Amino acid sequence: MTKDTKEAIPKHDESDRPIFIIGRHRSRSTFVQRILNSHPDTQISGEHAGILNHLAEMASAFRGDYTKETPQHRKSEEFNMAFNPLSLLFDKEDLIATTRQFITQLFKPSAACQRWGFKEIRYHDQKSLxxxxxxxxxxxxxxxRRPLLEMFLSDIKVYWSNFTIKDDIELRLQIKEYIELNQLWDHVEDLLLVQHPKSCTRLEVNSLQSPQSIHDLYKILDLSTAKLEEGLIEKLLAKKIGSADSQSARRKELSDAQTEKIEKIFLQEYEKFTADE
Known part of the structure; x- marks a missing residue:
């Protein structure tokens, strides 16, 4: 058997328009997921341990047919990651097509589903996105996008958080690392917003406070509001989802004094960080 006689991989449906919610820990991504799943034409899956990062690495590692490499690339160390097409039954395009088919089958519930997708807090690498x-x-x-201080305070409150407040020195170090990491993710998103303006949108989650703001979000995603159940959006806005303020989700209570101290140190570190840029 040769590549030419192998069964062809199904072609990609160009009309397929998935929705990917790229959030961060405590960024209210579950709230946005619930809003989108309230629309009758969408099915947005939940978090899945960031497994697609590994698929992105796989696709990146496989360089494909070396006969298609440019003269410049032939001189690079990466050239030895290209392969002889005569010894393989697939090429780079086949790998991409198969990966796309695999992801679609995982997350798209049925062929009848008009819009599908997922939400995840573990996709921040430029390669994966x-x-x-x-x-x-x-x-x-x-x-x-949610204010950093809000996310940090919410992160501290939930019982599964890795953050601690044993002393001011440790807290200050954690805040510094948190700010730096989120700033790095901001830069990746900024770049993709410029490179892919038709696909990428930054959403200020705290702006979703009224039925009109939800309708505006649906419009951005090309979702019709004609099919919405009457009163559904109001119910969604009235219900807290995954809130760290619920007693069951707390790891510990934070006193007003503790909260004030955390806010003060956070703002100090943020001011230092922005001054150094």
Missing amino acids: TFLLGLYPACKMLFL
């Missing part, structure tokens, strides 16, 4: 945008050029990718 560019990989998804390349697989689905017609996708909509939402970068969720």
